[in-house]
Amino acid sequence: MSTSAAPAVFHAINPVDGSSLPETFEISTAEDVHRLASRAQVAHLTLAATRGVDRARLLRAIADGLASNGEAIVSRAHLETGLPLARLQGELLRTTGQLRLFAEVAEEGSWVDARIDEALPDRKPLPRPDIRSMLRPVGPIAVFGASNFPLAFSVAGGDTASALAAGNPVVVKAHPAHPGTSRLVADAIHAAVAACGLPEGTFGIVYDQGTTAGEALVLHPAIRSVAFTGSTAGGQALMRLAASRPEPIPCFAEMGSTNPVFVLPGALRERGAALATGLQTSFTLGSGQFCTKPGLVFVPQDGSDAFLHQLQEGVNGLGSHGMLTPGIAERYAASVEARRGSGAAKWLAGQPAGPSGPGASATAAVFATSLPAFLGDPSLQEEIFGPSTLLIHYGALDDLLAAAASLHGHLTATLHGTDDDLAAAGPLVHLLETRVGRILFNGFPTGVEVCHSMVHGGPFPATSDSRFTSVGTRAMLRFARPVCYQDFPEASLPEALQSGNPLGILRMRNGVVGRA
Template sequence: MELSGHSLIAGTRANGAGTAFRAVNPATGQTIEPDFFPATAKDVDAAAEAAQAALATYGRLSGGERAKFLRTIADGLDAASAELVARAQLETALPQPRLQGEVARTSNQLRLFAGLIEEGSWVNARIDTALPERKPLPRPDLRSMLRPLGPVAVFGASNFPLAFSVAGGDTASALAGGNPVIVKAHPAHPGTSELAAQVIAEAARACGLPGGVFSLLLDAGIEVGKALVQHPEVKAAGFTGSHTAGRALMDLAAQRHEPIPCFTEMSSTNPVFILPGALRERGAQIATGLHGSFTLGAGQFCTKPGMVFLPKQEGQDAFLAELRKLTAGSQAFTLLTPGIAASYRRALEKRLADARLQTSTGTEAANSCQATAALLETEIDTFLADPSLSDEIFGPDTLIVHYGEREAMLRAAAQLQGHLTATLLGTPEDLAAYQDLIAILERKVGRILFNGFPTGVEVSHAMVHGGPYPATSDSRFTSVGSQAILRFARPVCWQGFPQASLPAELQNENPLGILRMIDGDLTRSAVAVPVAG
């Protein structure tokens, strides 16, 4: 595959205009060929109109036909793995094993969605049969199921150049639901984005699909993204990134003449609660695991544990001694972009200058893309008085909150904003004794872990990767796992339709064999048709 530096619209390369830009190698600070050209307003229009035109065909394909498309993309990504990894490593400085794992994760989640839509029960088919003899009024025949929203705008993420970008979870779930997709590539890895886009476009051709089912738009700034979210043909958006950018997109989507859902994953500090039994039994071991978690990927995971509640009791000295030693011995980490590194330094310098915080730091950064690991410590009274201490810092740091009284810790938990995860490190006896804490956390996060660390999100049917604002824009949904498809679908009801005009999912015979709710009962059986006379 060759890089052209141009957007890919409905399978055709566009002629971008404006000031060319290049990716930057974070490890060296040098720019990387080739030049990339921003999409124009006409390109945005062309991509949106092609997507809308493709919806008429793609949105009505069977689950099996869409599953074939997703598996073809997955096979193409696997075949192009070496090229994708090589380019992504140049643009992100992420290690090769990590990127190889991302390729596998990206293709595997496409196959997960392929299996989901091929089986078909995800559409939530419901049938209420007619009750013509009901008094005082008869009930009509009512049948409903989920249908695609329409063209979806997807924004590539900086920290996952494959699994949360062009062919990542938002694209996979939107395509699975029958929606054409337009991706706004992240400017930090445009080459990786173009290569992945070529794989998707080739899969669409191989499956005989309209080109508008997928487009890629390039831009070094924010204008293309803004235009995309505001375009009248776009019916939903998916975003992973900073709170500032995510909130701006949410506001743009809400201010449209026709507001659209904007599913954003933004900011999360992912609190960890070390409970008494675990601290007594394995304090030093927990310190090792925590250090590995908050520095994993240079602290650039959305599930990084950024604050830890530590009781003042037996075991804390061994825990703190080990964690301070590990932090002091940490080498400087290379972050994804100079901008991310600058933001991290500003936030960290502010906290290092705060007299209320005790600090331990690792090796100093040597260049503009590097970051120093940091362990920050404070008392719970300070934390309760200053909610900003719970704000996310995107990089390799964490904050220890020391507490003596259980009630103070519970007040702090109740004061938290929404997060993606919360972690409990304890014993079975601790769990039984801290049911009040668990009840609080159920209202604050999307995933509660016991005796694990949150950096690591399984792509599966039960996974929830979401949480109350500001972690995400809508805590009813997840951006990882098969339930992510529900973001890009809406219920439609057919009343009084003849069998021949109904979707196969709603026909009496249940030709697809899916699980349906018929008159309140879940079953794979056909609808029982009354015998006349």
């Protein structure tokens, strides 16, 4: 008589005290991954044929389910991440809000970019056939949950919402730091799928404490695209996997970014101390565990006394910051100590790290260096994930062109200045357009508004493909591709391409955009 081995399990960790939470989670096997991916492949044909109104109904049902169980979801996320309840309540609202926003876009329908070039049978020397095209869903999407946003960039986050809105099934790899939160959210999605009468394979989820299940998911032939938010090392590993397949697939990875801030002379003269306070708030927000944290700050060498005094005083008065996981806390401490010991930048403000305890915590750190030293040491551009930032002192405004030219890709760049400063910085702005996805004026990059025009992306290594965004409704474009129909009978065309425009969407018809 043979007996099967007990399934491998793991526990979530409370980062506040390092304790294991009681519930266990089975690690998904290769068979589990195959089953879910195969179901998604079957579901794709059904989901791709649904109308936008049906996808909108699903997204709204997911949002309603999350809202109705919001207290339990937020409580569990608090246990698994240590993030404040108010922060998580806001993140839940953001998650349900973006689900409903994608529902509106799917229901309205114009996002498919329908184009019609009607036949010209009398054209000389050759007639033109009837040609029509639109965006169509690509197939099952593998979504990887992020550590720092257990709701908005996780199981029902923007990647899942945009993939479903575009008509694609989703299989999520839950982040091992918050499996209980992931399970509660997954339950809400499963319930919404069933309530809407959609195939079971519309949504699936796998769990793993390591990388095995995620790797199997990316390599499964049913998966047609990958969405990831996390570290540069993790993103590049998935990019290599996706490219190594017999049939390579795109991997949309949002990775490391240090989000440079350029303080221009006029702003420093007018509000140096206030800028320091704003910077402190921004780079320590969420314990510096945001992908848009300002990690590089270019400050004029002259006239910065009030700015530096305020920053030092504020940061030196801070206590410890809770971190998401013990591993993140350890990596942050090691990176800070490596920078401190390298001699490339001097320690300017912050409390030295204390003895490590059972929980995950860190202290803020501010470093400073000169522009020539920064230009000569590429390691100073590397992201330190946590409450740390680097000041780079520059002389003339023209020096910032050399600084910007040295940057690799980032999610954001910020300029602080007067209107006259900005007018004089035109060449800098044009250069930054080649380096980042979002440019801010007199603000701070932490905080990403979910709206139609948002761009949360940037040149490598900020993302794997700067043509796309992971926040905002254009995120749907990652999971669709154009398909052309030539000389199809009217009745066999998708509704979006039928001459009578039964969906009433915006289309390009013979070069003219309208709803006719």
